[in-house]
Amino acid sequence: MAKATNTSTATTAKATKRTRTAAETEKIRVALVERRDELQSEYDESLTEITELQRDRLADSAGDDQADAGTKTFEREQEITLANNLLERINQVERALERLGEGNYGWCERCGNPIPVERLAAFPSATLCVTCKQLEERR
Numbered sequence: 001m002a003k004a005t006n007t008s009t010a011t012t013a014k015a016t017k018r019t020r021t022a023a024e025t026e027k028i029r030v031a032l033v034e035r036r037d038e039l040q041s042e043y044d045e046s047l048t049e050i051t052e053l054q055r056d057r058l059a060d061s062a063g064d065d066q067a068d069a070g071t072k073t074f075e076r077e078q079e080i081t082l083a084n085n086l087l088e089r090i091n092q093v094e095r096a097l098e099r100l101g102e103g104n105y106g107w108c109e110r111c112g113n114p115i116p117v118e119r120l121a122a123f124p125s126a127t128l129c130v131t132c133k134q135l136e137e138r139r
């Protein structure tokens with residue numbers, strides 16, 4: 001019967017203030033943008049590589065023996081896998097930037113503490129702080 005009265009105090013404790021200074025947010029944003037540009041140029045290089053491998057394959061496949069052709073196909077497939085990986089990471093950074101804009105990015109999912117800028121720059125998809133990540137891995 002007395003259940004319904006106790007709602008106002010319960011929620012306040014968990015809502016620890018999630019604030020970063022504008023300078024910190026800016027630092028994260030710059031790190032993410034740099035990361036994205038890096039990945040983007042790696043991706044562009046990778047696409048060039050794929051095109052070249054493709055051209056090679058078409059150009060001199062007549063003279064190749066089976067093993068050579070196989071190696072080239074393998075190389076090309078590896079390069080495509082790499083390119084897809086890079087694209088996925090670019091998307092992660094894009095999403096991170098969006099979430100940063102909404103103020104929802106860079107907080108540890110477990111303890112709610114801010115994740116250090118350096119960590120976010122290195123792993124834009126990081127959702128746990130280093131301490132929580134280590135606890136997770138120890139399991």
Ligand SMILES: [Zn+2]
Binds near residue numbers: 111112113128131132
């Ligand atoms: Zn944490």
